[in-house]
Amino acid sequence: MIPGEGVYKMTEIFYPPAELARILKVSERTIRRWVQKGDLPALRYGRQLRIPMSAVEKLGRPVANGSSNSDWLAKCRATRTMMPLRGDSVKILRQIRLDRAGR
Structure with a gap:
């Protein structure tokens, strides 16, 4: 450990x-x-x-000391944590990419 x-x-x-x-x-x-x-x-x-x-x-949890909503990596980690262990994540990841492109 x-x-x-x-x-x-x-x-x-x-x-x-x-x-x-x-x-x-x-x-x-x-x-x-x-x-x-x-x-x-x-x-x-x-x-x-x-x-x-x-x-x-x-x-996947964002750091408490100032991780902003625009932190793309924190969003990816949080999204991956919420996703089921098995399944299609294409729609979710596509939405994250679109959000990132809209910055």
Whole structure:
């Protein structure tokens, strides 16, 4: 467990980096970079890396110290967190891109 993190419940879902990358539609390398930087808490079981769902949910929440509504990355993270784990996200992402283009 990463120092400073709470205790995780046994019933919590844990994802390997490859599966989480597919869900969030980012590269596996990006997931590993977020873990290395400390932006995404993770657990190690031997050489395996597992990311708890609670950490993924926190990833999409905007930072309380001034993340504005125009912060495109925060909008993407928040939208991805609200999306179902499986399903078509094309409409949602298209709307985000249109909002961004309208700045």
